Amino acid sequence: GIQVEQSPPDLILQEGANSTLRCNFSDSVNNLQWFHQNPWGQLINLFYIPSGTKQNGRLSATTVATERYSLLYISSSQTTDSGVYFCAPRYSSASKIIFGSGTRLSIRP
Amino acid sequence: EAQVTQNPRYLITVTGKKLTVTCSQNMNHEYMSWYRQDPGLGLRQIYYSMNVEVTDKGDVPEGYKVSRKEKRNFPLILESPSPNQTSLYFCAIRRVPTDTQYFGPGTRLTVL
Numbered sequence: 001g002i003q004v005e006q007s008p009p010d011l012i013l014q015e016g017a018n019s020t021l022r023c024n025f026s027d028s029v030n031n032l033q034w035f036h037q038n039p040w041g042q043l044i045n046l047f048y049i050p051s052g053t054k055q056n057g058r059l060s061a062t063t064v065a066t067e068r069y070s071l072l073y074i075s076s077s078q079t080t081d082s083g084v085y086f087c088a089p090r091y092s093s094a095s096k097i098i099f100g101s102g103t104r105l106s107i108r109p
Numbered sequence: 110e111a112q113v114t115q116n117p118r119y120l121i122t123v124t125g126k127k128l129t130v131t132c133s134q135n136m137n138h139e140y141m142s143w144y145r146q147d148p149g150l151g152l153r154q155i156y157y158s159m160n161v162e163v164t165d166k167g168d169v170p171e172g173y174k175v176s177r178k179e180k181r182n183f184p185l186i187l188e189s190p191s192p193n194q195t196s197l198y199f200c201a202i203r204r205v206p207t208d209t210q211y212f213g214p215g216t217r218l219t220v221l
Contacts, residue, residue, distance in 0.1 A: 031208045041197055041215050041217070042214055043199060048207050088210070096142070096154055097210055099151050100151075
C-alpha cells in the first residue's frame with residue numbers, strides 16, 4: 001500500500017547545529033509538502049516541493065521524485081525550530097495527501 | 110497566505126452532548142477538509158468537501174457529520190460525542206493551482 005516513511009523519528013540537537021530530515025515515499029507524487037508542528041500544536045506550511053530544491057532562510061528542501069525521497073535541511077538550529085516535522089505527499093493515484101509519522105526535533109539551548 | 114479559522118480552539122464537553130466545531134476560510138477555496146490527530150496515529154482525514162454541497166468521507170468518518178452550504182464554511186458536527194473522539198482537530202483548505210494545503214490553528218476537544 002501507499003507508504004510514507006520519515007527518518008529519524010527523533011532528533012535532539014544543540015542550538016546552532018545543522019540537521020537533515022528524510023522522507024521516503026512509495027509511489028509517484030503530484031506534490032509534496034513539508035509542515036512544522038510547533039509545541040503549541042499549530043501546523044505550519046514550510047514548503048510545497050514536488051521536485052527540485054527550494055530555500056527559505058535557514059531551511060531548504062529537496063525532492064528527487066524519480067528516486068522517491070525528499071529531504072528537509074535545517075541549518076544553524078534555533079530553539080524555536082523544535083517540534084514535529086511532517087512530510088505529506090499527494091500520490092498521483094489518490095485525491096488526498098498522506099502524512100508521514102513525523103520527525104520530532106528538540107533543539108537544546 | 111490563506112486564512113483558516115476554527116472555533117472553539119479548546120472545548121471540554123460530556124458524552125452525548127452535541128457540538129459543532131466551525132471552520133471558515135476567506136479565500137474562496139473550493140476544497141476543504143477535516144483531520145484529527147492522535148498520538149501514535151498521526152493525522153487522519155475525517156471528511157472532505159470538493160465544493161458547495163459536495164462532501165465525502167475520509168478515513169475515519171464514523172461519529173461525525175459535515176455540511177457545506179456555502180463555500181467559506183465547513184462545520185464539523187459531533188451529534189453524540191464519545192470519549193474516543195477526544196483529539197486535536199484540524200480544518201484545512203487546498204489552494205489551487207499548486208494544490209498546497211493549509212491548516213487552521215486546531216481545536217483541542219476533550220470528551221468526558
